[in-house]
Amino acid sequence: MRDGYCAGKTETSGKIETSSAQAPPMIELSNVSKEFMVGGKPLSALRNLNLAVASGEFVSIIGQSGCGKTTLLRMIAGLEQPSEGLIKVEGKVVKGPSRDRGLVFQEPRLFPWATVAHNIKLGLPDRGRNQERLWALLRLVGLEDFADAYPRELSGGMAQRAALARALAGSPQILLLDEPLGALDAVTRLKMQAQLMRIWQESFLTVAAVTHDLDEAVLLSTRIVVLSPRPGTIKGVISVDLPYPRDRTAGDFNIYRQQLLDILEQS
């Protein structure tokens, strides 16, 4: 259904680009900056970000450690406020968290006192009275045999998958993923990339995903945002103009990978 998706062009200026004349973008960053106080001194984490993400896009965010990727996702989720600028979702300023925006943290953050099923139920609007939905989510992330397990009994990758199911439980419009596949072995990672692709395509989600894996970014994304080292600024936005499903061995795939490396090396 997303075969041939084409976002159209490569930008390097970070200018706002609105893809639909009528509807506001699903996510819009306008002159967003974030400062923290660290050890009594101001620290600039992100500076002057401008970006518009259309409904249904899969945007990956890449950049060096400490450049503000997690901070950016936390602000879109409503867990942090920008120091300057505005973040809007469907035209409304983000003032706090909402079930419409599911966030999978860099570390899984499951409730240790609750089983996998219970953790997921906490994300369901009806607290899991709809058992069918609970089991669909468990199957989706391949944890149906671990419904009664506690987080301490899971591997790191299994915990990440449980966290993904919990984020999906609220049927969000926007899925924010902070290196969700970081702790997975190569084979499980490939399987989860395929699952993510399927979830994105079937649920008409808008995804913003942080990753350090350039292949993963090219494989999944409609666009890739490259941030400079701290303070993070937008160094480039690459539209990946390849049909889905993508072939990692294709020549074009390598061209995108090289383009990303070039921007990262320049920054």
Ligand SMILES: Nc1ncnc2c1ncn2[C@@H]1O[C@H](COP(=O)(O)OP(=O)(O)OP(=O)(O)O)[C@@H](O)[C@H]1O
């Ligand atoms: N709550 C906080 N209080 C103070 N400083 C913070 C806070 N959160 C983040 N920072 C600072 O903001 C900067 C960006 O941090 P952030 O976690 O967003 O980076 P990142 O790009 O996600 O890094 P990584 O790839 O290592 O996860 C860092 O310098 C960090 O010290």
Ligand SMILES: [Mg+2]
């Ligand atoms: Mg981070």
